Amino acid sequence: MPGVRTFLGLLAALAACGVVAFLGYCVYFDRKRRGDPAFKRSLRDKRRAEQPKAKERGAQLWDPANEKLQELLHEVQMGELWLSRGEHRMGVEHLSNALLLCGQPQELLKVFKVTLPPKVFEMLLHKIPLICQQFEADMNEQEYLEDDPD
Known part of the structure; x- marks a missing residue:
């Protein structure tokens, strides 16, 4: 060996x-x-x-004049405001609107997971399928408007 x-x-x-x-x-x-x-x-x-x-x-x-960014920040602020008042349902509604406006919703969800109470985050997670349906409906409407010769 x-x-x-x-x-x-x-x-x-x-x-x-x-x-x-x-x-x-x-x-x-x-x-x-x-x-x-x-x-x-x-x-x-x-x-x-x-x-x-x-x-x-x-x-x-990060242009402050960017309308979409301002709208996103407004929705997040409104969600925070409603949550601070104890109105979880309205807060989740605004936060879900922010997810719909966000270009990177996965990253925003990660932030929400860390910052929101577990109960509110769970409510937001249950709202995601509705958000997806709303997004698809908006996209279909946008395609319809673009295809319309009027």
Whole structure:
């Protein structure tokens, strides 16, 4: 058995050397690539070209003048107001409207799960199928209006 163990040890050592050689190769050429003035210039140009696009996207997402965002925030505030008054049903109604308006309802549900009392969150979860039906009805109505030649 010593021959097999020796063979496996040599095989493992060769594999380790191969891995070290490959990593050295990667590090060497990465440093060479990063040190190249043409690479640095192209990277700078690419970053400068992306800056206005990123600012524009950020402005679109969080623009206070954005009507949909204002409506979403209004619905969440109204839901909070009704919940603070003890009117859970009306609060859930407004929060479900906020889910309907939200572009990422899963993320909003995660926030609601953490912030809402369990009873209210459960009421909201029971309301989700109705929200989905309302969303589908709105989409169908929108398609109908777009297809209408009037």
